[in-house]
Amino acid sequence: MSGTRATPATGTTRQAGRTPAGGARAQVSTSDLSGDTYIRRAGRQLIVSIYGAMRVIRLYPPENEAVRNALADLAETARALREKEHELELRASNEFIFVNSTRLRLDLDNYASFSQILSVLRACGVGVVRVHGGAQARDWLVFLSLLLSQSKSDDDVTAFDLTERLAAAGVEAFALGAPLVTDDDSDYLQRAKEAAKRTYSQSVAVTKEVMNSVRMGASPNIKKIKRVVQTIVDQILNEETSLVGLTTIRDYDEYTFTHSVNVCIFSVALGRRLGLSKMQLYDLGLAALFHDIGKSRVPLTVLNKVEGLNDDDWRWLAAHPWLGVLALFHMRGQQELPYRAMVVAYEHHMKTDLTGYPKSTRPRLQSIFSKIVAVADGFDAATSRRAYQTVPLSPAAVLAGMRDNPRRGMDPVVVKGFINLLGVFPVGTLVVLDTFELAVVHATNPNPTAISRPIVRIVSDDRGNVLFPGHLVDLTEQKGDGTFARTIIKTENPDRYGINVGDYFV
DSSP, X not given: OOSEEEOOOOOSOOOTTOOOTTSSSOEEEOTTOOHHXXXXXXXXXXXXXXXXXXXXXXXXXXXXXXXXXXXXXXXXXXXXXXXXXXXXXXXEETTEEEETTEEOOOOGGGHHHHHHHHHHHHHTTOOEEEEOTTOOHHHHHHHHHHHHHHHTOSSOOOHHHHHHHHHHTTOOSEEEEOOOSSSHHHHHHHHHHHHHHHHHHHHHHHHHHHHHHHHTTOOOOHHHHHHHHHHHHHXXXXXXXXXXXXXXXXXXXXXXXXXXXXXXXXXXHHHHHTTOOHHHHHHHHHHHHTTTGGGGGSOHHHHTOOSOOOHHXXXXXXXXXXXXXXXXXXXXXXXXXXXXXXXXXXXXTSOTTSOSSSXXXXXXXXXXXXXXXXXXXXXXXXXXXXXXXSXXXXXXXXXXXXXXXXXXXXXXXXXXXXXXXXXXXXXXXXXXXXXXXXXXXXXXXXXXXXXXXXXEEEEEXXXXXXXXXXEEEETTOBOTTSSBSOOEEEEEOGGGGTOOGGGGGO
8 A cells, every 4th residue: 555644643632623534644655564564553653542532431421522522533543543554453563552553662752652552451450352343432431441440350251251342332443352262462572572581692602702712812803793783782672571581590600701792781761761872782782792892901910810919910900991992903903893892992980080091191971871881790790799799789779889889980861771671779779578478570560660669580488488480570469459459579599599590591
């Protein structure tokens, strides 16, 4: 289908006297919106329209103009999408929404709409909504009103129950189905997980190869590591949870290399949240992966020293930023390397007030890339087991220190963005719930107002019996009386319970 067509408005209300569909609406060419690209764009418009309609239905009576306009927008949005695709199916599973089997991307500006719709569908036992042709504004009003009322009810309802109630109200434009547990999205998640593991292991291997090449005075293959960074960026843009989850592995024996990969993953994910473009994320990822390249010129006896470091050892460690610049200049002479990577290698330990190292001879400001890498580097280093740090700090304690201790010298805005990325309880944190169950934090909650209520994986029952692989739970889920079904009491050291957190992400 080519040419132009009216694009559904994304607002939830409009002024009186609106122009009929196809009039005042902005025209957009759909010749370049083929396949997944069109569905993702139109699907997001549909989700925003559903969310907007649900909000005004809660606030106003059906005859209110705001309700009428929102429902008209929703009906037109759904009609246009179904007309182009010849079908319209919404499917909810775990943290994702699919439209016609295409997973919608979750961005900062649609967190609230995704979270609300997922929560309502989950409470009503609905996993699939198929919209037939001819769905009018009244049909959407009855359907959404029924979902909202039942999601707050103490009664257990199923998709079949709701279908019967819709039929009794004369609404036959929707076919509802129960949540699917062995469908395409499960396959999608498994494929994403496998892809993340391949990306992570390949990244560690290439990083090890590059750093060993520098240590031996050889010329590393920059093109190979650029491809690795591109893969990391693409995967984070597509589905960041699986790759961020693998940072919990933190291999003690391969710390130098896994640390660089973890910092790259955290930096790219944080840069995405801060609004960097895809090309900027490539440069940031490359700089993050090379931030500790100077350690390849530090003696192994210093890096692997178990006992306390003496003054000479500290001088070697404090020299790794400028040693990294020298190493990168040497590489740049042979292959193209972004200048920003050198800046990050030099600045990532300077601190925002310049009290870190190397000491600056004149006033300067850390670059935004250096500020991002400094936060990612500090977090991963403090939460990892190393030669001289056999007991790592808990992720939640490290984030609190980064936020509350100004002597850490980290940019408070970047730290806040990092906390929004990882949540108050970062991925991989072992927590104790008020049900006496143990759980591992799996992902931040898609609802930005529920930053302290992440998605967790239950890893033991209330008697302490360890479960594997366990099951995912959203800590925003409520009981019939409106109280939360589960709440985090405290964080715990997984070693105390013999739990290897990394096992739940591989």
